[in-house]
Amino acid sequence: MVAMFLSVGMIPTFAHTSxxxxxxxxxVGWVTEPPVVGIRNDIAIKIIERGEKEGTFTGITSAFKNLDATIMFGGLDKQIDINSDPRPGYYFSPIIPTKxxxxxxxxxxxxxxxxxDVKIPIEDVESTAVLDFPATSLYDNNVGALEHSLKNLKEDIALIKSNSKGKYTDDSESPLIFSILAISLSVSAIFIGILSMIKRT
Structure with missing residues (x-):
């Protein structure tokens, strides 16, 4: 039922800008709202001409024959392809917002x-926190990243110890590399300990 509602030809209108x-x-607006980082969405565009009678309008077909559309974020921009919806005057462009x-x-x-020649703002894209369940915390994200780094450091140290071929083959550099990795490992462990203490308080 939800898939049918969001399908082409059934574009809902929420926080759209005219x-x-x-x-x-x-x-202009998003097909699926709220728009979320990393989740596929579509930019919906409606171009109409209002009729003389209130509440009536005519959808403009082939509106993008001589019209270019560019999505902009910060100092970045990208020209996008526009697809026609079955309804006259309705268009859409698939996009995965990354920020x-x-x-x-x-x-x-x-x-x-x-x-x-116009620039039209679209509703702000939100982080995945708006849909996350159970909700993640900054603590969980930091610990996860540090634990991943520790795992990689342990693997690198194990490779050095075993004189693994294809990695750190220069024996003269191995002691220095080992020292750097060992220090990094210790610092990461300390950070995880601090974060654990903060979470318990």
Whole structure:
């Protein structure tokens, strides 16, 4: 049932942003809200022309024939491909947002002789915390990262001790490398101990 609701042709409208350019109204937003980092989503675009009678409008077909769309985040931008929805005037573009924060859609070109040059903000992308269950904590993330580093350091030290071929083959460098890894191992262990003490308090 949910899959059908989110399928192409059934684009819901939540926190979408609208702008008017002469006779056209352009509305932009996410298909699935809230948008979450790392989860596939689609940018939904609706381009219509309002009718004389209130509540009526005409969807603009082939709107992107001479119109380019660019997704922007911070100082980064990427031109995106636009797909047509079965309903006239509705378009979408698949995307996997990789950072939380505000995204912007820039539209440049023309629609049926009307020049278009506009930047439209889209609802902020959120971290996975909004959907996580059970919720993860900063403590869990830090400990997990440190434990992973400790595991890698232990493996490297074991390789040095066993004089594993293909890694650290220069015997003159092995004592120095061993010392550095041993120090790193000790520091990581201390950090894990501190974090454990903080969690218990």
């Amino acid at each position: 702008t008017n350019i002469e006779n056209y109204e352009i509305e 939380s924060g505000t995204y912007m859609l820039e539209l440049q070109g023309e629609i049926r002789g009307t020049d278009i």
